Amino acid sequence: MIVTERLVLRPFRASDLPAFVAYRSDPEVARYQGWDASFSMADAVRFLAEQDVAGLAARGVWTQLAAVDRVDGTLRGDCAACISADEPVSAEIGVTFARSSQGRGYATEALTALLTALFDEHGVERVHAECHRCNVAVHALLERVGLRREGITDDPDWCVFAMRRP
Numbered sequence: 001m002i003v004t005e006r007l008v009l010r011p012f013r014a015s016d017l018p019a020f021v022a023y024r025s026d027p028e029v030a031r032y033q034g035w036d037a038s039f040s041m042a043d044a045v046r047f048l049a050e051q052d053v054a055g056l057a058a059r060g061v062w063t064q065l066a067a068v069d070r071v072d073g074t075l076r077g078d079c080a081a082c083i084s085a086d087e088p089v090s091a092e093i094g095v096t097f098a099r100s101s102q103g104r105g106y107a108t109e110a111l112t113a114l115l116t117a118l119f120d121e122h123g124v125e126r127v128h129a130e131c132h133r134c135n136v137a138v139h140a141l142l143e144r145v146g147l148r149r150e151g152i153t154d155d156p157d158w159c160v161f162a163m164r165r166p
Contacts, residue, residue: 002117004070004112004113005109006069006106007067007068007069007076007106007109007113008070009067009113011053012051012066012078014048016066017045017048018041019098020044020047021040021043021044023096023097024044025038026098028099029097029099032132032134032135051064056083056117056121056122058083059088060082060085062081062094063081063082064078065078065080067079067107076097076098076110077096077098077106077107078096079096079110079114080093080095081093081114081118083122083124088123089123089124089125089126090124090127090128091122092127092128093115093118093127093128093129095138095141102137107141108141115163119165119166125164126162126164127147127162128150128161128162128163129147129161130158131158131159133157139159142161143161146163146166147162148162
């Protein structure tokens with residue numbers, strides 16, 4: 001668990017799933033992601049069952065952390081990390097927040113805390129993220145937390161951002 005000023009980043013719970021499905025199935029949230037807006041409760045139940053109990057310490061698997069409001073318990077979104085199994089000093093990160101929680105600094109707060117945990121507690125030296133070239137809000141978010149655009153992936157619609165341990 002990671003605690004910030006306004007959020008708690010923790011493993012997902014079954015009680016999070018209705019809100020999780022609500023933002024994952026929002027076409028505006030899904031349009032630049034690796035899933036489509038048909039994300040269902042059955043998809044969420046499968047997602048929860050597949051979460052690794054080892055959390056961020058697991059190598060080679062994605063760990064999703066629910067970003068929950070510390071005051072009212074609202075699920076604001078989630079952030080994720082996958083520490084490479086082949087190169088354990090490298091990790092990929094991702095982030096998704098409900099539209100109602102966007103533009104309020106929650107994602108910046110969550111990613112900053114996640115990066116700190118990866119660098120300080122898990123020995124990561126380099127972090128990267130991929131995002132759609134048209135998702136300028138996430139480009140700005142990644143730059144705000146210290147990542148810089150490095151180029152594109154094999155798919156020219158996707159950009160790569162990265163940073164080394166500060």
